[in-house]
Amino acid sequence: MRPGTDEQHRGPANERPLYASLYFGKSDxxxxxxxxxxxxxxxxxxxxxxxxxxxxxxxxxxxxxxxxxxxxxxxxxxxxxxxxxxxxxxxxxxxxxxxxxxxxxxxxxxxxxxxxxxxxxxxxxxxxxxxxxxxxxxxxxxxxxxxxxxxxxxxxxxxxxxxxxxxxxxxxxxxxxxxxxxxxxxxxxxxxxxxxxxxxxxxxxxxxxxxxxxxxxxxxxxxxxxxxxxxxxxxxxxxxxxxxxxxxxxxxxxxxxxxxxxxxxxxxxxxxxxxxxxxxxxxxxxxxLDWRVLSGAAGSNAPLLQLVNGKAARALGIERVNVLSYFPKNVQLGGTRGGEPRFMDSLQYLLNLTRHTPRDLLRLFEEIRKVEESGMFPPSGKGVLSKETIREGVLQYATKYFVGAIENEFAGYEFGAQESQSGMRALKSMNRQLFDRAQYAKSLAQQGVEDPAVADRLLRLLFFAGAIGNSVERRNRPSYLQFYHRRDDADVYTRGRMVLHNALCHAWNIPFDL
Known part of the structure; x- marks a missing residue:
């Protein structure tokens, strides 16, 4: 895929407030x-x-x-x-x-x-x-x-x-x-x-x-x-x-x-x-309150983006802000270690770092805003955020917010905090994005938990928390990823391949397989 032009996502720079001045609220x-x-x-x-x-x-x-x-x-x-x-x-x-x-x-x-x-x-x-x-x-x-x-x-x-x-x-x-x-x-x-x-x-x-x-x-x-x-x-x-x-x-x-x-x-x-x-x-x-945004016609006009744009604009007392206009049309993936780079639409890239909920997406934009406000990286000079600012903001979001949000899903876990902590450590220590039940069970056993039933219930909880999804294979058709937060009737299939959420890969420095 070839990168598109920045002009497609950008309005006149002198008519917009600075990205660092936008308002995205708090987690609670x-x-x-x-x-x-x-x-x-x-x-x-x-x-x-x-x-x-x-x-x-x-x-x-x-x-x-x-x-x-x-x-x-x-x-x-x-x-x-x-x-x-x-x-x-x-x-x-x-x-x-x-x-x-x-x-x-x-x-x-x-x-x-x-x-x-x-x-x-x-x-x-x-x-x-x-x-x-x-x-x-x-x-x-x-x-x-x-x-x-x-x-x-x-x-x-x-x-x-x-x-x-x-x-x-x-x-x-x-x-x-x-x-x-x-x-x-x-x-x-x-x-x-x-x-x-x-x-x-x-x-x-x-x-x-x-x-x-x-x-x-x-x-x-x-x-x-x-x-x-x-x-x-x-x-x-x-x-x-x-x-x-x-x-x-x-x-x-x-x-x-x-x-x-x-x-x-x-x-x-x-x-x-x-x-x-x-x-x-x-x-x-x-x-x-269903904010799921899949790739399709809605795109930047989807309700989730309407909410983000409306929140950012109203706090400033202005009519409209297009938050995506501060981002390049496409984000580069890979290519930093000699491989062939890929390019992904910025909206899809950002959504793939969330569970398609307002809280996740607002926290992501807020962490990027904090990096931009800090002046840590020089501006790109093109009227959009620099790739360094975006990457650092993504890393801050993944480590400071997303990991904690997943851990919070274990609050009140009837089998105790020790088992839930072992479950998270096992997920991290595999050091891979694509895995199966056997690999997770082996990693869990290294944490001292060898009961297969425990592995199954932890995988189920991690799935419902949005930490993992299913990689669903279809005969003669492309495979697809199924995450709980995108559908009501989804259930984890523990006998197939599973995929770690992109934000956890960023937080734990795990290589991307997809």
Missing amino acids: SRNELNDERGDFIRSFVNLRDVVGHVVSGQRTLVLGPKGTGKSALAWYLDASQLGTAYLASVRDASYLPLAEIPRLQTGQPQGPERTVAAWKFILLCNYLELLLKDQSCHLKNRSEVDRVTKLLRQYGFMGDASGRAILNISTTTVTIPIPKLGNVYQRESSPNLNIYSLLPYLEDWATNARSGNRHVLLLDGLDSIFLNDSKYDESLASLVQAAYSLNQRLADIGATGSVVLLLRNDVFNRVALTLPDSQKMRDDFAVE
């Missing part, structure tokens, strides 16, 4: 909001009006792999609500003892229905707390609501401490004393209510609230759950079912709000097997 949207609130709000890109769909209640499931912007959406809604016609509250589910939810004593026999009721109780407590923050909200039997919610706060079921409260009382049946006034007191014969008996009242108050504002409760932090740990499945399936039934009830009555779950699509696919309405949920109420 919450940190970005806390430290750079104005830039975060200005640079948020509302592609396909996902904000409007969520606020209106049309979409109550936000699905997508880790790093696709689910949390950014939640914190944008939380940060930009002043002066608008909605109120939003973001709850971090990573603080909830998810495995303990099925043990919460609601007053029902143990089983899925009890877990659904427990989740509905948790969601309603937090939803009512949001309603109470709206001074214009009219609540049915307000004095009674205030008395009951005061007790719920004292028990720790409302507010940020709710996770600790659930953990503390998961083995005992919770009873709420009834205030000696109001509708609840008149209708109930017992002086105390358990969680299951209290649910109809909480639901009635939530559904009959009236306000000129919309109310959106978002449950975030579910990305913190280990990808393949089945001990959370019952709890998560019940959470999805509880939110779905609650949202149906809110919609039926014409209530003012909805509950939104931010969930990895792989986790939803797994728990969907136990949900009779899972396909309806996905078809009717889910929005998928």
